[in-house]
Amino acid sequence: MxxxxxxxxxxxxxxxxxxxxxxxxxxxxxxxxxxxxxxxxxxxxxxxxxxxxxxxxxxxxxxxxxxxxxxxxxxxxxxxxxxxxxxxxxxxxxxxxxxxxxxxxxxxxxxxxxxxxxxxxxxxxxxxxxxxxxxxxxxxxxxxxxxxxxxxxxxxxxxxxxxxxxxxxxxxxxxxxxxxxxxxxxxxxxxRSVRSTIGGLPPLGAGEMDPNDRIHRASALSKVNLKRIRASVPGGTWRDWPEKLKADCHLRETGATYPSVYGRMKWDEPSPTITTQCFGYGNGRFGHPEQDRAISLREAAMLQGFPRKYSFLPDNEPVSFATLGRLIGNAVxxxxxxxxxxxxxxxxxxx
Known part of the structure; x- marks a missing residue:
């Protein structure tokens, strides 16, 4: 300043x-x-x-x-x-x-x-x-x-x-x-696109963390959700999955109104609105465009315009997805x- x-x-x-x-x-x-x-x-x-x-x-x-x-x-x-x-x-x-x-x-x-x-x-x-x-x-x-x-x-x-x-x-x-x-x-x-914003970050698997950046951390996936994201295509919906992977809630009438849940982002388009629950694959179109996981907390922050090095918690505090998701999703x-x-x-x- x-x-x-x-x-x-x-x-x-x-x-x-x-x-x-x-x-x-x-x-x-x-x-x-x-x-x-x-x-x-x-x-x-x-x-x-x-x-x-x-x-x-x-x-x-x-x-x-x-x-x-x-x-x-x-x-x-x-x-x-x-x-x-x-x-x-x-x-x-x-x-x-x-x-x-x-x-x-x-x-x-x-x-x-x-x-x-x-x-x-x-x-x-x-x-x-x-x-x-x-x-x-x-x-x-x-x-x-x-x-x-x-x-x-x-x-x-x-x-x-x-x-x-x-x-x-x-x-x-x-x-x-x-x-x-x-x-x-x-x-x-x-x-700007998802690719131009987060495309250069180190790859992660579900549940993994970048050893050089604790905030570049992805939530774990259950076995069935891992199968679901592997069956998902960028911009697609759960309707693309084999019948055996669809949840009961998807088959109800109300489930038809939420096609973007369990979806992947597209590399060359903007992301959907980043919410407080953006770290969860099943909470919206928060699947990584290519890697089999939800976006990391760092990726969510960068999609919110925060610099890559923006520090969100002291080194001695554990990473809480719920807390950091809330802070990042609520941010201007x-x-x-x-x-x-x-x-x-x-x-x-x-x-």
Whole structure:
């Protein structure tokens, strides 16, 4: 980070630092990241120059934010409030009579409300928010806009393939400025593929780990799942398997609506959306395009835009697929953070 950065920022709901890392790549000076998840602290601080505050944003004091900004700079309040009730996964679960909690919270939409309250209290020069597209239709989004009186606002659902992320991920991005009109552009950057992103990593078998990178680790497969992935082709479905390999759930009527589970990615296309369960072969199209295994944690992180050397846990801590899958899947893609940062930097420079 250059010391003459014109923008200093605070990142709420920062997680492992995907948004912070991207903003920093755009030369925005992120001073503080706040999150309730203690597992986020090591990766956030190890890979970024900002401080990490383990705190619940729902009770965070606005003064903590204002004191973190560098005097004389343009101030930015950024955040991706967990909004699980509006996610596609949660809507499907609700229709199936199931419930799901993420990051240990119920009613996570209240955190979007709190983000709006903090904007009113802090009155930063700039605001950016990243979230799930269905939030646009929610009453809480209208209330957020009402709190942005005095700001020029633009919002857009961005297909992350158009910003160079090797992933079919759509996210709502909002930017707001007190300095003047601000507009999100129509992105049309070169599309990146699974091959161009993870093709150079050392090969692994199911259950194996790269001795030089503990995060480049693939989950184990049962004997039947090993047979299934060997019968799978990139871009195919479980319908391609011999009948003896199909599970009972596939043969039910509801199974027909999930053709991508137990699927392989395609080398020369973007990956599917990386989720918190992306390390499991049966959780989506998370099979490696060529090797007989699910993608590794490192591959998932790289498909989220994280640099290959991004450190996610200390050497003395064991690798937990559940924990790291959650951290990686919940992260704001670094590539998206950088794209947002570049827009804000250009906006400030044009004033």
């Amino acid at each position: 250059t010391q003459n950065s014109q923008i200093s920022a605070v990142d709420l709901f920062c997680g492992v630092g995907g948004l912070t890392h991207g903003l920093s790549q755009a030369q925005i000076d992120v001073r503080l990241g706040v999150d309730i998840d203690p597992a986020s602290q090591y990766p956030f601080e190890k890979n970024n120059s900002a401080k990490f505050l383990l705190a619940d944003v729902s009770v965070l004091n606005a003064e903590t934010i204002t004191q973190s900004f560098v005097p004389g700079t343009t101030t930015l309040l950024a955040g991706c409030a967990p909004c699980q009730p509006f996610s596609t996964y949660s809507q499907k679960a609700k229709r199936n009579g199931k419930t799901r909690q993420d990051r240990g919270r119920k009613d996570d939409w209240r955190l979007v409300e709190r983000f709006g309250q903090l904007i009113e209290e802090v009155q930063p020069d700039l605001v950016t928010m990243e979230n799930v597209p269905p939030l646009l239709r929610a009453p809480v989004y209208k209330r957020l806009l009402d709190r942005l009186q005095g700001y020029w606002v633009d919002a857009q659902v961005i297909d992350c393939q158009t910003i160079g992320l090797p992933q079919t991920r759509k996210r709502l991005v909002l930017v707001a400025s007190r300095l003047g009109p601000i507009t999100l552009p129509q992105f049309d950057r070169k599309q 893609p670094v590539t998206l953070g950088k794209a947002i940062g570049e827009i804000l930097v250009e906006h400030v420079a044009s004033r």
